[in-house]
Amino acid sequence: MSRPPRSTLAVSDGVTPQNLDQEQGHQVLGPSSRSSSSVQTPLSDIPASSPRSSLFKKPVIGYVTTQFNAVFLENKERFCFGSVLSPTVGESVENDTAFVHNKPSPSSNNDNKTQLGIDILRRFPTLRTQQTIINFLDHYPDPWISPKMIRHCLSSTCSELQHSRTAGTLTMLSSEICANGETPIHLEGADAWYNWFSGSKLRWEMIGILFTIFGMAFYSRQEWDPVFSLPEQGGRNRKTAAMFMRVCASECLQMCRETDLNDMIVVLTKNLGRLESVLVGDDIDKITTCTGSLTSSFMAVGLHRLPKPTTVTPLSEWRNGISSSAYCLDKLESIFYARPPYLNRLYCTYQMPLDLGDDELYSGHAVFEAAVKSLDANGWNTKNKIYTNTWSRARCYLAPIWEDILEKSLGVDIKFSCSDIDKVIERLDQIEESYPRHIRYSNISEWCEQQGGGSSEIYLTTGIHLDILQCRFLLERLKVSRGFASEQKLLEVAQQMMAAVLSLWLNRDRLVNHLASFDWLIMRYGVPSAGVLCVELLKSTKGAPGTQAQPVHFSRSEVVQSLTMFLGFVDWIRPSDGNYGLCRRLRQVIKGILDCVLDSTLPPQSDPIPETDPQTNRIPTDGNGDLLLSSTQMLMIDGHATDWLNTIDWTQGDWLDFNISTLY
Incomplete structure (x- = not known):
């Protein structure tokens, strides 16, 4: 990735592709800053007793006033214990015999x-x-x-x-x-x-x-x-x-x-x-x-x-990769489980890793310096390659968008307008436009013909595309939930997400090295989009209650075909996959919806519904955890063709709620 662009996570509205790095606190250095003399200092040039010789020294941070021993650390020159001074801020106490217990020797x-x-x-x-x-x-x-x-x-x-x-x-x-x-x-x-x-x-x-x-x-x-x-x-x-x-x-x-x-x-x-x-x-x-x-x-x-x-070194790049990846991972898990993030932009900062390959990072100083100099002004590689760091950098740009989504979705008493969401969507468009052309998604088959990419390149490019679509999906859900818009745009984004997910499954023979991640792809991207498609399909069924004031226009045939293919994808998940149990329950849900829609009839009101277990307040299941319901019984819970989604707990927990009132 010239010297790495910096990101302080403080992103303001109105970002353009030209000033994206500046708005995110990036500091882009030109070719003149890529000095070949920027190398690490050999250990032989550093005193053995220096705390800087430690590879992973904890950094000195600027908010130690709340630390329990902050007064002693700030006034170290005032305290003297015999001939030994108290340790300085950021200095390991292992260098001070007055504060360290004797560690056992290797013997x-x-x-x-x-x-x-x-x-x-x-x-x-x-x-x-x-x-x-x-x-x-x-x-x-x-x-x-x-x-x-x-x-x-x-x-x-x-x-x-x-x-x-x-x-x-x-x-x-x-x-x-x-x-x-x-x-x-x-x-x-x-x-x-x-x-x-x-x-x-x-x-x-x-x-x-x-x-x-x-x-x-x-x-x-x-x-x-x-x-x-x-x-x-x-x-x-x-x-x-x-x-x-x-x-x-x-x-x-x-x-x-x-x-x-x-x-x-x-x-x-x-x-x-x-x-x-x-x-x-x-x-x-x-x-x-x-x-x-x-x-x-x-x-x-x-x-x-x-x-x-x-200086830019392999060590600094490795640590930047860890730091930025952990920050993005925290946001992704927060979105997935609908929980507040652990890491917050008010207390964290990270630097994006440069868009370098593994061989360029760890093949010696000369190779590393040449690779750094070959990057463009924004830190992307100019070889049209897709590395792990390429994918990691793309996610770093999306981190502020994820934070806005979490704040508006999970925040307490957070007020926002439709224009506030539109500004976030505009920033998302600008971020996508700022990506290099070779990592933009079109179609896997066309992409392979044009770029000649292998399985990893296909997987990473589709992953970047799905992350962008997920942001759009969640932002459209926010607009619908607050009554700012109809479900039309949300349905269109859901169809795009489903198409991208299915494209991976249809090309599974070429992605054999990534098959172990497919059950995770279903859970993260397939389930939300399938939920929207299922609900809109049921609403459009002749005679379904709750006709929308603003009808949503879509091809029922295309949606049915997509859900049918997705059902095949879910069926394909192996019993040894971690999400096999969740996929079995999801399969039953989708199959019940398709049975109802393709039959073009609604179940009779008199169809008996099994009683819930008085101890668990849940509908009984068989030995495999599947609900003991026929497709017509499933669709008649609470007497509505769509309200059943709110009552069936197909995950046996609160992991996902298909409630119509909160779906968007």
């Missing part, structure tokens, strides 16, 4: 901890297994990890684990890794990433991250994949193998509990949450703890307020 590690480390290393995947599944990294868009870094770390780890896994070798390696965890991570030279977390610097944090990647790799495989027939898998399938890796990663995180919190622990926490969500599905009750832990550790290490780097 005095607890035997139980060493033994747990031995057990963890013994379960590390074999080289044969790694070689089978490691290509997963090439199709895993995640700014939190670097495929090049991971592969380098694996090569150094395998050299220790693959030649010999005797008790003596594992004991020695476990002790060394435990000893590394007792010391802070240090920067060593311009190409320091080679030694950040691997080789002689290997830590439990990195071992845990590797386990989470293996877990995601197992989960992305097909059930019949030959890797599951290997003897070392012990008969595990894609889901149980991923769960086994999750347990190992959790134990690695436990090994880090006694060490100082650092960025790698934050990455491990995030990866564990990601793995947990794909295994158990998107039920908020099951993953809310993971989200809370991630946010707390993210802020504790200061990633929510990174200081402005003096």
Whole structure:
């Protein structure tokens, strides 16, 4: 991505493509600022006792007046304990013997901890297994990890684990890794990433991250994949193998509990949450703890307020990617679960990562400098490539839009007018127009012919398009909910979202490396758009009650075809997918609607409805959690063809409410 544009998240209205960076607090530097002399200072030039030698030093922040020990920190020169002064703000107290407990030396590690480390290393995947599944990294868009870094770390780890896994070798390696965890991570030279977390610097944090990647790799495989027939898998399938890796990663995180919190622990926490969500599905009750832990550790290490780097380095770009990604992830989860965001623009700031590829970031200083100089004035690459950072940057531009949506949707006593929403939509249009042409969505087939993109490029381009459509969808829902507009525009956006979702499924043979994400795509983008299509289809059914004052015009045939195809997509989800249970219930809902519409009749008023369970106040379900209702019974709950959507709790929880009065 010239030197990275800055974003302080304080976005005002009336942004234009020309001043978008300025309105978002960006500081765009021209080619003259891309000095080849902007390199990291080698460790040899830094005093060993300097706290700046720590790779992940917590930044000095400007609001410490509320901190419990703020008075002592602000008046450090007034306090003297013997010959030792109190630590300065931002300086680690580990440099002051007056305030630090003596840490055990590597030789005095607890035997139980060493033994747990031995057990963890013994379960590390074999080289044969790694070689089978490691290509997963090439199709895993995640700014939190670097495929090049991971592969380098694996090569150094395998050299220790693959030649010999005797008790003596594992004991020695476990002790060394435990000893590394007792010391802070240090920067060593311009190409320091080679030694950040691997080789002689290997830590439990990195071992845990590797386990989470293996877990995601197992989960992305097909059930019949030959890797599951290997003897070392012990008969595990894609889901149980991923769960086994999750347990190992959790134990690695436990090994880090006694060490100082650092960025790698934050990455491990995030990866564990990601793995947990794909295994158990998107039920908020099951993953809310993971989200809370991630946010707390993210802020504790200061990633929510990174200081402005003096030079652009691979390290600064990696941290920018983590910071911006976490901020956007918080907004996406807030929208998905309709909960207030944990991170707020009043207290956070981040810098957008430059639009650079993994090889450009981690192939040496010369390659990195040349890649930075080749970027355009706004930090986008000029090679028409779509990297993970391309997708991450595109989302960064949408973060202020998501914040406006959350504020207006979830805020208490928030007043706004139709013109306020129209201004947000106008800013969204300008953001979309500011994107480089090669990441704008048209049609997957046409895009492939013109750009020659692979599966990852198709997936990322469609993902950017769906994020934009989701913003439009939510803004149109706001307008309808406040009576500012009819449902016409909302229905049109819902049809566009459904078409984009179905395009991925129709091209699933070309997106085989991304199939593990399809159940998530259904939940995030398919369900909201399908809900609008279902409701409007029912309202248009002859004889349906509650005729709208402003009729919505659409092709019933096109909507029925879209819902029928979407029903096939939902049916296609595998039992081992995390959202399989939610998809089964969604299938029953859509099937009941299509049965009613295609029959062109409404169920009779006398059709009996099963009584609700007096203890749960819910309609009884079978052993699989499906509602014990026929399609006609489902549509007659409360005597209205559409009100049934408010009474059927198809997720067995409050995750989604199809209430007509609040749908928009």
